[in-house]
Amino acid sequence: MNSCILMAEIKEEPQLRHVNNDNLLAIAEMMVSIPGLRAEDPPATVRVVGWGKMADEIQQNYHKGDRVIIEGRLGMNTVERQEGFKEKRAELTAQRIHRLDGVNLTSSATEREETSSYIPPAPQPRASAPVERQPTPVAVAAPQESPKPPVEVDEDDIPF
Numbered sequence: 001m002n003s004c005i006l007m008a009e010i011k012e013e014p015q016l017r018h019v020n021n022d023n024l025l026a027i028a029e030m031m032v033s034i035p036g037l038r039a040e041d042p043p044a045t046v047r048v049v050g051w052g053k054m055a056d057e058i059q060q061n062y063h064k065g066d067r068v069i070i071e072g073r074l075g076m077n078t079v080e081r082q083e084g085f086k087e088k089r090a091e092l093t094a095q096r097i098h099r100l101d102g103v104n105l106t107s108s109a110t111e112r113e114e115t116s117s118y119i120p121p122a123p124q125p126r127a128s129a130p131v132e133r134q135p136t137p138v139a140v141a142a143p144q145e146s147p148k149p150p151v152e153v154d155e156d157d158i159p160f
Helices: 053-061 109-115
Strands: 004-010 015-019 025-034 044-051 067-080 086-100
Touching (some): 004 086, 053 086
Antiparallel strands (some): 004 025, 067 086
């Protein structure tokens, strides 16, 4: 099973195009940036592709600078470069996209928690209903038997 989830920032405005003879199948493409593991690591760039209804959603709802979580399938494509050599590039085929608001992708995890615009909901008071209390069962220990002495076996009496 090939499944990948990326938290990224959209670096280029998504481009929508149609394929097939009747222009029935929509394809959206965009480049996203993924922060490096360490602060000194440069960000990685990945091409994201959406097909059909997902392509229309990408083109209508997502724009350059948006921070998103993308769920999809990761693949590798070989591209012929003008310099005369082949290059492998990662491509994510999007299945779902979720917008992140107020999260800085280049910060550490603790900074993300502090700067996030997410505020957890306040706990709701519970309705007080009368509670019937049942008596607590008490376990009674069974009387223990005294240990039996080991049985001695004469090895000559064993039939095999």
